[in-house]
Amino acid sequence: MNNKLKTLAKGIIDVSPLMIPVVPFGIIYGVIGMDLGIGPYMTLGLSIIIFGGASQIVLLQLFSGGASSLVILSSVGAVNSRHVLYGAVLSEHLSNLKLSWKIILSYVMTDQAFAVSNNYFKKNNKDKNYHYHLLGSGFTCWTIWQISTILGIVLGSVVPEELGLSFTISLTFLALLIGDFRKFKNIIVMLVSGIVATIGYNTIPFKAYIIVAALSALIVALLLTLIDLKKK
Amino acid sequence: MHWSLIIYAGIITFVTRFSMIFLLKKDILNDRAKKILSFVPAAIFPAIIFPPIFLNSAGSLDLEGNPQILAAIFAIIIGYFSKNIIATIFAGLISYWLLIFFYF
Numbered sequence: 261m262n263n264k265l266k267t268l269a270k271g272i273i274d275v276s277p278l279m280i281p282v283v284p285f286g287i288i289y290g291v292i293g294m295d296l297g298i299g300p301y302m303t304l305g306l307s308i309i310i311f312g313g314a315s316q317i318v319l320l321q322l323f324s325g326g327a328s329s330l331v332i333l334s335s336v337g338a339v340n341s342r343h344v345l346y347g348a349v350l351s352e353h354l355s356n357l358k359l360s361w362k363i364i365l366s367y368v369m370t371d372q373a374f375a376v377s378n379n380y381f382k383k384n385n386k387d388k389n390y391h392y393h394l395l396g397s398g399f400t401c402w403t404i405w406q407i408s409t410i411l412g413i414v415l416g417s418v419v420p421e422e423l424g425l426s427f428t429i430s431l432t433f434l435a436l437l438i439g440d441f442r443k444f445k446n447i448i449v450m451l452v453s454g455i456v457a458t459i460g461y462n463t464i465p466f467k468a469y470i471i472v473a474a475l476s477a478l479i480v481a482l483l484l485t486l487i488d489l490k491k492k
Numbered sequence: 493m494h495w496s497l498i499i500y501a502g503i504i505t506f507v508t509r510f511s512m513i514f515l516l517k518k519d520i521l522n523d524r525a526k527k528i529l530s531f532v533p534a535a536i537f538p539a540i541i542f543p544p545i546f547l548n549s550a551g552s553l554d555l556e557g558n559p560q561i562l563a564a565i566f567a568i569i570i571g572y573f574s575k576n577i578i579a580t581i582f583a584g585l586i587s588y589w590l591l592i593f594f595y596f
Binding site for chain 1: 493495497498499500501502504505506508509510511512513514515516517518520521524526527528529530531532533534535536537538539540541542543544545546547551552553560563564567568571572575576577578580581584585588589592
């Protein structure tokens with residue numbers, strides 16, 4: 261097998277275990293899309309055009325709450341801001357690639373693909389075709405996400421509303437935070453965000469509660485980090 | 493919903509992923525900036541999680557006899573000990589179903 265295919269296969273294999281929770285998340289997303297009545301084409305269209313679970317769910321939630329486009333789009337931007345970090349970290353490895361490669365790899369860069377490929381880049385900086393690793397991990401995420409979205413669309417017309425599947429949105433995001441449950445500072449940041457959003461849900465105009473809550477929580481995170489630095 | 497909204501949201505998502513890869517030659521973010529960016533999920537996800545759990549359909553605080561709060565607490569306990577994403581989701585969902593079936 262040539263080296264490019266080998267690296268591509270390595271990317272696929274490395275990211276596979278992380279795909280297990282993506283399947284139920286994608287199914288839930290598909291079911292919710294159908295539940296809100298945007299239809300199968302738009303539900304799948306969001307998965308292809310946006311290709312980001314958290315952004316898609318925020319968009320649906322705010323849309324069904326009657327938020328304006330401006331608020332929806334800035335909330336999507338806020339949810340995505342973590343990708344700036346991923347891009348900055350990866351730029352060192354990807355800077356010599358052609359523009360077309362940068363575009364393709366940016367489109368498929370998810371939390372999971374970033375996690376495994378960044379790890380690979382750090383350990384294998386002599387591999388000339390290292391970017392094929394991110395191509396493999398990224399397109400694995402992409403394929404799994406589209407298939408599970410379609411499964412959700414099919415199930416969406418069958419699953420009864422009484423099962424409270426909208427509650428699974430909250431549960432899915434909660435599950436994505438389990439890595440933070442043991443860190444004291446992160447718990448404070450999470451509580452600030454949640455409490456501000458709950459109080460602000462009705463009081464902050466234009467449904468901008470997600471942005472306001474996230475900014476308040478990030479300011480608290482900044483203060484906590486600065487206090488920490490002074491101690492050292 | 494209009495397709496234009498979806499396309500704009502797609503562009504925003506792409507730009508956040510592409511911008512740094514396009515602009516930077518090497519990693520220029522300092523450790524402090526990275527530390528703060530690492531808080532982004534903790535700063536944003538609770539804003540999505542909390543309101544539907546704690547508020548009723550009329551938008552007022554619903555703390556008494558709310559099965560979602562109990563189920564979420566149960567999911568947090570399972571998540572804390574198992575560190576497993578799927579176990580956390582199913583713990584919350586199954587306890588929620590049991591609660592609405594037997595108590596509420």
